[in-house]
Amino acid sequence: MHDLIIIGGGPAGVAAGVYAARKRLKSVLVTEEFGGQSTVSEGIENWIGTVRIAGPELAHSLKAHLEAYKGDVVEVVEGDRVEKLEKAADGFSVSTRDGKSFAGRAVLIASGAGRKKLAIPGADTFENKGVTYCASCDGPLFSGQDVVVVGGGNAGFETAAQLLAYCKSVTLIHRRDSFKADAITVEKVLAHPNMTALTNTEPVEVKGDKFVSGLVVKNIETGETRELAITGVFAEIGVIPNTDYARGVVDLDTVGRVVTNPRNQTTSVEGIWAAGDATDELYHQNNIAAGDAVKALEDIYQWTMRNR
Numbered sequence: 001m002h003d004l005i006i007i008g009g010g011p012a013g014v015a016a017g018v019y020a021a022r023k024r025l026k027s028v029l030v031t032e033e034f035g036g037q038s039t040v041s042e043g044i045e046n047w048i049g050t051v052r053i054a055g056p057e058l059a060h061s062l063k064a065h066l067e068a069y070k071g072d073v074v075e076v077v078e079g080d081r082v083e084k085l086e087k088a089a090d091g092f093s094v095s096t097r098d099g100k101s102f103a104g105r106a107v108l109i110a111s112g113a114g115r116k117k118l119a120i121p122g123a124d125t126f127e128n129k130g131v132t133y134c135a136s137c138d139g140p141l142f143s144g145q146d147v148v149v150v151g152g153g154n155a156g157f158e159t160a161a162q163l164l165a166y167c168k169s170v171t172l173i174h175r176r177d178s179f180k181a182d183a184i185t186v187e188k189v190l191a192h193p194n195m196t197a198l199t200n201t202e203p204v205e206v207k208g209d210k211f212v213s214g215l216v217v218k219n220i221e222t223g224e225t226r227e228l229a230i231t232g233v234f235a236e237i238g239v240i241p242n243t244d245y246a247r248g249v250v251d252l253d254t255v256g257r258v259v260t261n262p263r264n265q266t267t268s269v270e271g272i273w274a275a276g277d278a279t280d281e282l283y284h285q286n287n288i289a290a291g292d293a294v295k296a297l298e299d300i301y302q303w304t305m306r307n308r
């Protein structure tokens with residue numbers, strides 16, 4: 001029986017693992033891989049305390065940090081995937097794709113999320129070559145360029161607002177006739193002279209040679225297609241949280257993120273905490289994921305001491 005089962009090895013999971021080791025909480029951390037979503041990034045420039053770090057290097061340093069402190073307190077299971085989380089007699093049990101199972105009094109869900117990807121020709125080929133899913137990470141690379149944002153929700157408009165600070169022009173396309181984003185945000189963003197929005201419009205194909213040079217879009221009402229001459233495509237069409245294994249056990253919001261109390265990362269079930277992109281936290285960044293996990297560990301430690 002472990003004190004704690006940590007699911008995930010991104011910034012949230014690793015921060016939790018390091019704190020668990022230092023607090024001598026007998027834990028197991030199960031992760032498919034180390035580093036999390038931003039490991040695909042060429043350069044991360046906002047990981048506090050580090051001027052710039054390449055994604056794979058971040059993964060390496062997170063793993064090394066955990067390895068340095070885990071001792072015989074934190075068992076690490078890498079390359080496996082949690083497929084089921086269940087309530088058990090005196091805590092929880094977790095089972096994995098490779099047939100392992102673990103019992104723990106507490107669980108931290110830190111399995112993050114994946115961005116919903118554009119499912120159109122060229123989107124895969126040009127991913128990280130002009131097609132991107134994170135404006136605060138990659139936006140500055142497109143300084144002075146013409147770019148498109150796909151998605152008319154708050155994420156799309158916030159992305160457009162960020163990009164307007166340095167891009168030559170931003171065209172936002174949205175497949176419906178009205179935007180899902182808050183009216184005040186829409187109004188503010190659309191007032192910018194370098195901003196254009198196209199409603200009833202969907203992306204059809206990403207064009208380019210080595211890098212993106214255009215996006216073919218289609219007007220859903222008229223059927224007319226045309227190519228926008230742009231060099232960046234920022235897709236903000238939603239996220240898919242990695243929480244299927246927790247469905248039915250803990251409360252999830254309408255898009256599958258674990259509902260948490262932001263004061264201490266507790267969930268609807270006593271004994272289960274969650275941190276990072278797997279949760280309904282408003283902002284998704286590496287530092288926030290790690291910070292939320294630290295908050296959770298402080299709380300898990302107190303709870304464990306009371307319940308041991």
Ligand SMILES: Cc1cc2nc3c(=O)[nH]c(=O)nc-3n(C[C@H](O)[C@H](O)[C@H](O)COP(=O)(O)OP(=O)(O)OC[C@H]3O[C@@H](n4cnc5c(N)ncnc54)[C@H](O)[C@@H]3O)c2cc1C
Nearest residue numbers: 008010011012032036037082112113137276277284285286
């Ligand atoms: C392309 C891109 C670039 C980004 N760049 C930046 C940036 O520059 N700066 C910044 O602050 N933020 C950036 N972000 C956002 C940042 O990556 C996330 O906010 C952060 O990674 C969230 O950390 P996390 O630990 O909650 O989850 P994740 O990073 O998603 O990590 C989840 C971990 O859990 C594992 N996992 C998933 N499911 C399971 C399962 N069922 N069982 C076991 N393990 C599982 C995964 O292998 C992964 O290791 C970027 C995001 C993207 C998509």
